[in-house]
Amino acid sequence: MPRFEAKNPDYRTVATATFDRQPAMQSLGISIVRLEPGEVDLAMPYSEAWTQQNGFVHAGIITAGLDTACGIAAFTLMPANSDVLTVEFKTNLLAPARGDQFVFRARVVKPGRTLTVCDAQAFAEHDGAEHLIATMTGTLMALPRRG
Amino acid sequence: MPRFEAKNPDYRTVATATFDRQPAMQSLGISIVRLEPGEVDLAMPYSEAWTQQNGFVHAGIITAGLDTACGIAAFTLMPANSDVLTVEFKTNLLAPARGDQFVFRARVVKPGRTLTVCDAQAFAEHDGAEHLIATMTGTLMALPRRG
Amino acid sequence: MPRFEAKNPDYRTVATATFDRQPAMQSLGISIVRLEPGEVDLAMPYSEAWTQQNGFVHAGIITAGLDTACGIAAFTLMPANSDVLTVEFKTNLLAPARGDQFVFRARVVKPGRTLTVCDAQAFAEHDGAEHLIATMTGTLMALPRRG
Amino acid sequence: MPRFEAKNPDYRTVATATFDRQPAMQSLGISIVRLEPGEVDLAMPYSEAWTQQNGFVHAGIITAGLDTACGIAAFTLMPANSDVLTVEFKTNLLAPARGDQFVFRARVVKPGRTLTVCDAQAFAEHDGAEHLIATMTGTLMALPRRG
Numbered sequence: 001m002p003r004f005e006a007k008n009p010d011y012r013t014v015a016t017a018t019f020d021r022q023p024a025m026q027s028l029g030i031s032i033v034r035l036e037p038g039e040v041d042l043a044m045p046y047s048e049a050w051t052q053q054n055g056f057v058h059a060g061i062i063t064a065g066l067d068t069a070c071g072i073a074a075f076t077l078m079p080a081n082s083d084v085l086t087v088e089f090k091t092n093l094l095a096p097a098r099g100d101q102f103v104f105r106a107r108v109v110k111p112g113r114t115l116t117v118c119d120a121q122a123f124a125e126h127d128g129a130e131h132l133i134a135t136m137t138g139t140l141m142a143l144p145r146r147g
Numbered sequence: 148m149p150r151f152e153a154k155n156p157d158y159r160t161v162a163t164a165t166f167d168r169q170p171a172m173q174s175l176g177i178s179i180v181r182l183e184p185g186e187v188d189l190a191m192p193y194s195e196a197w198t199q200q201n202g203f204v205h206a207g208i209i210t211a212g213l214d215t216a217c218g219i220a221a222f223t224l225m226p227a228n229s230d231v232l233t234v235e236f237k238t239n240l241l242a243p244a245r246g247d248q249f250v251f252r253a254r255v256v257k258p259g260r261t262l263t264v265c266d267a268q269a270f271a272e273h274d275g276a277e278h279l280i281a282t283m284t285g286t287l288m289a290l291p292r293r294g
Numbered sequence: 295m296p297r298f299e300a301k302n303p304d305y306r307t308v309a310t311a312t313f314d315r316q317p318a319m320q321s322l323g324i325s326i327v328r329l330e331p332g333e334v335d336l337a338m339p340y341s342e343a344w345t346q347q348n349g350f351v352h353a354g355i356i357t358a359g360l361d362t363a364c365g366i367a368a369f370t371l372m373p374a375n376s377d378v379l380t381v382e383f384k385t386n387l388l389a390p391a392r393g394d395q396f397v398f399r400a401r402v403v404k405p406g407r408t409l410t411v412c413d414a415q416a417f418a419e420h421d422g423a424e425h426l427i428a429t430m431t432g433t434l435m436a437l438p439r440r441g
Numbered sequence: 442m443p444r445f446e447a448k449n450p451d452y453r454t455v456a457t458a459t460f461d462r463q464p465a466m467q468s469l470g471i472s473i474v475r476l477e478p479g480e481v482d483l484a485m486p487y488s489e490a491w492t493q494q495n496g497f498v499h500a501g502i503i504t505a506g507l508d509t510a511c512g513i514a515a516f517t518l519m520p521a522n523s524d525v526l527t528v529e530f531k532t533n534l535l536a537p538a539r540g541d542q543f544v545f546r547a548r549v550v551k552p553g554r555t556l557t558v559c560d561a562q563a564f565a566e567h568d569g570a571e572h573l574i575a576t577m578t579g580t581l582m583a584l585p586r587r588g
Contacts, residue, residue, distance in 0.1 A: 058211055
C-alpha cells in the first residue's frame, strides 16, 4: 500500500476547509472521519430521503460520497493554492446500499502534476458488519485556485 | 437514431410509478418531463443545497439524475413485473454544473433480456441556452420484481 | 451533431503521419478511411489471429481500434506541435465481434486545451449490414510534442 | 485481501484450456504465469509490433492483457460448463507502457451468479523494477457453454 507525502504542510486545514464549503455534503450529512495524505474516509448516516424504489440508498448519492472522497484524497497531495475538479469517474454497484451508516474510503493510486487517479470503496454497516457495496475509479484535475 | 417498441403496454404507468417511489428524486426536486419507449428526460431546478465548493451542482447529484434517467429509459423496454438495477456507470464531467435548471436525457443504446446499455447527457440551462455538462454510459439489469 | 474547426491547417497531414507511425495499427491491419476535424473512421479486416475462444475478435483488439480512433479524432483539433495521450477509456461490449470487416468511428464530444472527450462506436460488417458491437468514451490529453 | 473457493474442482484445467483457445493471446505472446481461484497473472514480452507513435505499447494491447486477466480470474470461480463474456471495462493509463515485459494481474472483487466484477493492474518491468502503468475495472458475465 503506497503512502504519500503531502506537498502542502497545511493539507489537513485546506482539505477540511474545501470539504466544509460544500453545501451538498452538509445536505447529505456526510462528514470526514479520517484524513491522511492521499487517503480519506467519509461517513454518512442512513436517511430515507436518499432512497430509491426498493428502500436502498440511491446509486447517485453513494456516488456523491465516493466522488467527494476521491476529490479530497487527491486534494491532500496538491500544492498550496490549488483547486480540485473531477474529470470523470466510473462506479460499480456491487450490493444493495442498505445499512445504518455508509463509509466512503478513497486513496490516491497515482498522483500527478495535472491529473490524479483515485480508487474508492463504499461500505454499508449493518448487522454489525461492514459490507462492500460499490467501487469507484476517478480522475481528478488540479487547477490554480480561483480568486 | 434507433427507436424501440415497449414490450409492456403499460410501460408509461409502471415507469412513472417506479420513479414516483424514489424518495431521492423528490428530495432533489427531479421530475419526468418526457417519457417514450427507451427514452426519458428528467428536469431538476438549481438549488444551493446541492452545490460543491465553487457553487456548481455536485457531480454526484448530476450523476443521480443521469443514473435515474438511464434506469427509467431501460425500464420502459423491460417486460411487465420487472425491476431495474444499476450494474455500473461512467460519468464524464465536461463543464461546470451552473444554471437555473438541469435536464438529464437518457436513451437506450442496446436493450437486452438481462442487461441494457444506456447513454445519457446532462444539460444546464443558463443565459437562455442549453449547455452539455456531463455524459454517462450505464449498464442496467432486469430482475423479476420483488413481492 | 456539432462540427468543429481545426486549429492546425495541416491537421490532416499530421494526424495521418501520427497514425502511420503506430506499428500496432499496421500489425492489426487498421487504416484510416475517413478523417474530418474532430471525426475519424478506421477500418480493420477480420483476422483469425485476433480472435478469442469463441471465434470473435478479442475485446482488447476492438478497444485498440476504438482508442486509436478517439486519439486521432482528438488530435485533429489540437494545435500544431502537440502530441496526444490517452488518459482513460471505458468500453461496453454490446454484441459479438464477428464479421468480415470492422469500423471504428470516433467523434469529439468536448474539445479542450488540456483534455478532450471523445465517443466512439465499433461496427461489424456481416450479412451485408453494419452491426453496432461496442462503444467507448475516452479522455485524451494534449501534450507538447517531444523532440 | 479476500480469497475465494472455486466451485469447479477442475477450474485450473478449464481456465487454462479457455485461455489456450484464444488465438489473440498467442499472437500477442501472452501466457499465464499464476492462476488461483479468483486471481490470475499473465505476462507479455515487449514487441515493437505492438507500439504506438512514441514507442510505448499501445493502450489497446495493454487492455487486451488486462481484459483477458479479468476474464480468466472471473472464470475460475464460475460453475462447470460456463462460458465467460466481457460486459464492459474501464481502463486508466497511468504511465507509458515501456519495458522488457508486462504483467497483467487480475483479482475478483465480487463474484456473482450472473455478473462478476474484477480489478486488474498492468505492470511494466524495466530498470529492474515493476512499474504500475494501468488499471482496469471490468464486469464479466457467466453464460452456459455453447455446444
